[in-house]
Amino acid sequence: MDIKIQPIKESKISQVDFNDLKFGSVFSDHMFVCDYVDGKWQNPSIVPYGPITLDPSAKIFHYGQSIFEGMKAYKDTEGNILLFRPLDNCKRLNISAKRMVIPEIPEDLFMKGLKELLKVDNAWIPTNEGSSLYIRPFMFATGEGFHASPADEYKLIICTAPSGAYFSGKVTVLIEEKYARSANGGVGFAKAGGNYAAQFYPTQLAIDKGYNQVVWTDDNTHEYIEEAGAMNVFIRINDTLITSPTSDRILDGITRKSILQLAEDNKIPFEVRKITVKEVVEAAKSGELKEMFGAGTAAVISPIAGFGYKETDYDLPEIENSYASIFKEKLLNIQYNRGEDIHNWSVKV
Amino acid sequence: MDIKIQPIKESKISQVDFNDLKFGSVFSDHMFVCDYVDGKWQNPSIVPYGPITLDPSAKIFHYGQSIFEGMKAYKDTEGNILLFRPLDNCKRLNISAKRMVIPEIPEDLFMKGLKELLKVDNAWIPTNEGSSLYIRPFMFATGEGFHASPADEYKLIICTAPSGAYFSGKVTVLIEEKYARSANGGVGFAKAGGNYAAQFYPTQLAIDKGYNQVVWTDDNTHEYIEEAGAMNVFIRINDTLITSPTSDRILDGITRKSILQLAEDNKIPFEVRKITVKEVVEAAKSGELKEMFGAGTAAVISPIAGFGYKETDYDLPEIENSYASIFKEKLLNIQYNRGEDIHNWSVKV
Ligand SMILES: Cc1ncc(COP(=O)(O)O)c(C=O)c1O
Numbered sequence A, B: 001m002d003i004k005i006q007p008i009k010e011s012k013i014s015q016v017d018f019n020d021l022k023f024g025s026v027f028s029d030h031m032f033v034c035d036y037v038d039g040k041w042q043n044p045s046i047v048p049y050g051p052i053t054l055d056p057s058a059k060i061f062h063y064g065q066s067i068f069e070g071m072k073a074y075k076d077t078e079g080n081i082l083l084f085r086p087l088d089n090c091k092r093l094n095i096s097a098k099r100m101v102i103p104e105i106p107e108d109l110f111m112k113g114l115k116e117l118l119k120v121d122n123a124w125i126p127t128n129e130g131s132s133l134y135i136r137p138f139m140f141a142t143g144e145g146f147h148a149s150p151a152d153e154y155k156l157i158i159c160t161a162p163s164g165a166y167f168s169g170k171v172t173v174l175i176e177e178k179y180a181r182s183a184n185g186g187v188g189f190a191k192a193g194g195n196y197a198a199q200f201y202p203t204q205l206a207i208d209k210g211y212n213q214v215v216w217t218d219d220n221t222h223e224y225i226e227e228a229g230a231m232n233v234f235i236r237i238n239d240t241l242i243t244s245p246t247s248d249r250i251l252d253g254i255t256r257k258s259i260l261q262l263a264e265d266n267k268i269p270f271e272v273r274k275i276t277v278k279e280v281v282e283a284a285k286s287g288e289l290k291e292m293f294g295a296g297t298a299a300v301i302s303p304i305a306g307f308g309y310k311e312t313d314y315d316l317p318e319i320e321n322s323y324a325s326i327f328k329e330k331l332l333n334i335q336y337n338r339g340e341d342i343h344n345w346s347v348k349v
């Protein structure tokens, strides 16, 4: 399928201060749009970033039938545009699509649209350290009617936003004892829109207590560590790195699986197993808890400085050569095309 | 606050066949709109039903920050417009709002907007038996940005749709063994958009097997009956009516609580308690299971003709003077202002 390109009349780029980028709040000139109508994806096009017009009965407004992805584009010193494992995002988008009864998008169409968009908005990819172009593909129900059933029409849009760090400063987390992010047999493994709004209230309560994020536990016993709002969670006890197995409640993070691969490549001992809050608290008390960090595309690798649990705060030590710093360096080196990339994760556009 | 009214130039009502109304697929001439901007709800107005324009980064598209309500307006033989316990819908909208970190709407503003809208679109309220004006209030995040946090701007819209029955024909249900609708500590008790899209896939699987709806069970053991997609569930064993207690996983249905009150008023024995699938299956086998029915605004009272569980189908008997028929008649009599209304549930506009 050919992608029609309708370029913007005048770029907005001169209005943007690339030295002072927040996360996801300034948008590039163009977006990729594709419509699912009459049973097929059609009219792929790149158009100026701009408003979407929908009927008030479009199902996105009523039934939360929407999914998204989060990716980044990087630029190396030679000006090449690079993506990190982009096909994995496309595959996960389709996994989310299936669970939310949204028609899957053909991989080649998605990849072509994405790459064309990045070429058109090449100038928007930041080159300063710590910044990148955040990419937000999303799909939602445009089909109409108040019947609580899947829509017959959908839209895929890919927008991009030159972005700085997701977190500013140290990250502390609250281990959740009451609220839950997802159910067994639910949609927690999908990047479904509704999963995120469901986290706002408990996260707000945690922020009011002085934490940045909630670490979710299982909804039934609250005894097991699952993941954070937009990151998978890693725990280092002595020299062993531990992370929870994925399940239908937990997002299968691309950063997470890359870290596990890097741990294997670099002979860092790791375990993928259920981990109880009790174990973490006891390790914190005994001094065996060396590190905790979150891992995700937006947050990259975010060391956790401390956590709260049952009205008690536990600080984590600041250590040299932390696993977090090792993995972060290795990941960024691959993402910015500065280091060896034995798994060919980096993809040139 | 004054409500500005901008009337439609030419009504679409002559295009509508009121004798052949589906559910929620034809929309009245006007809608009520109110914006949350600069920390307060403002600009309440009634405008022609028509498109909404949003930025692609509006949080509704990404994080499912949306809630809704479902109500009905009825017309009695004298032409009065009637609502059924409308303040309860407004209160529940605000309960949902709080959980989804959407600013609550003042009750008087909501009620005033709703009543004005019904007066303006009075002609759209069907008078033929079995039809009514379905009312859909909904609130969603219009504020912008890719940061996964609550939006700073919102919209409340009330649309209406002259509607016929939600179900056509007999209703059969599948008791769910694998998928779940909501988590402990989650948002199941809220009318959050995402709860509904999450049900589409398991419901589709049930429809493919020949059932109309899923009856949800708890996500942990799948042993307890909770509710159906858009209805609370009642079970009659011998002469006792049983329904599950509400919880943070179950919507506190207005039809449900009205039925419980009517049962009390009419000395029909009832129990609000947890009920296991096992108990229902055994009662079906022994013949003690007399009725099952769903109760909700859209579906009114829908007798369940049979259910499936673990690859076995159980038929329910067709009985005379069923509780379902008794409650349905009493409810409709109140809603259409044809019978005694000792609790003053019916509200004249
Ligand atoms: C709930 C959740 N967990 C984990 C992650 C991390 O996944 P990834 O590394 O693929 O970005 C994300 C963000 O995408 C997320 O939303």
Ligand SMILES: Cc1ncc(COP(=O)(O)O)c(C=O)c1O
Binding pocket: B070, B191, B227, B228, B229, B230, B231, B232, B251, B252, B253, B254, B255, B256, B295, B296, B297, B298
């Ligand atoms: C999940 C769910 N349960 C039950 C109901 C019934 O509630 P009500 O009787 O207030 O319409 C609804 C519909 O509103 C619903 O969406």
